[in-house]
C-alpha cells in the first residue's frame with residue numbers, strides 16, 4: 563500500500579496521447595516483442611491519465627493445464643501491462659513486487675483484455691493495479707494484480723544485462739524503442 567504521504571501520479575507532458583498504440587519497448591521482450599517467437603506479443607494502448615489498456619490472445623504455447631493458460635503467463639501479461647504505465651510517467655522502472663489474484667481459468671484462444679492504472683508515486687516507488695477480463699473489456703474478471711515498480715537508472719540494465727544483448731541494442735537502438743524515447747545514451 564502507498565504510504566500516506568504518497569502523491570497522485572502525474573501524466574508526463576510528453577506522454578503519448580490517449581489512444582496511441584505504444585508498440586514494443588524492446589523487440590525481444592517476452593511480453594511485447596514482435597521479434598520474440600515465444601512471447602505474448604501484447605499490444606498496449608495509452609489511456610487517459612496514467613492508465614493503459616492492452617490485449618493478449620492466449621496461444622497453445624501458453625498452456626499450463628490442458629487448454630488453459632499458465633498462471634505465470636497471465637502474471638506476465640499483467641506485469642507487462644503495468645510496466646507500460648512507465649511510458650506515461652516517462653520513468654524507467656522495474657517490477658519490485660507483483661501480487662496476483664487468479665479469479666477464473668482462462669482458456670486457450672481467449673482474448674484477455676487488460677487495463678492498468680497508476681495509483682500513487684512515492685519517491686522512486688510507483689504503485690499500480692491491473693485487471694484482466696475475458697473476451698471483452700466488460701467481460702468477467704479473470705486476473706487482478708497490485709504492483710510496486712521501482713525507478714532505476716539505465717545502469718540497472720547496462721551493468722546487469724548479458725553483454726551480447728546490451729551490445730546488440732547499442733548497435734541498433736531501433737531494437738529498443740525506449741532508448742529513442744528517453745534518449746538513452748549509456
Ligand SMILES: CCCCC/C=C\C/C=C\C/C=C\C/C=C\CCCC(=O)SCCNC(=O)CCNC(=O)[C@H](O)C(C)(C)COP(=O)(O)OP(=O)(O)OC[C@H]1O[C@@H](n2cnc3c(N)ncnc32)[C@H](O)[C@@H]1OP(=O)(O)O
Pocket residue numbers: 587593641642645654655656657658659685686687710712714716719720728729731732740741746748
Ligand atoms: C543498452 C541500453 C539499455 C537501456 C535500457 C533503458 C531502459 C529500459 C527500459 C525498459 C525496460 C524496463 C522494464 C522492463 C519492461 C517490462 C517488463 C515488465 C517489468 C519487469 O518485469 S522488470 C523485471 C523484473 N524485475 C526485476 O528484475 C527487478 C529486480 N530487483 C532489483 O533490481 C532491485 O531489487 C530493485 C531495483 C527493484 C530495488 O533495488 P534498489 O537497490 O534500487 O532499491 P532498494 O532495495 O533500496 O528499494 C527502494 C525502495 O523500494 C522498496 N522495495 C524494493 N523492493 C521491494 C519489494 N519487493 N517489496 C516492497 N518494497 C520494495 C524498498 O524497501 C525501498 O523502500 P524505502 O525507500 O522506503 O526504504
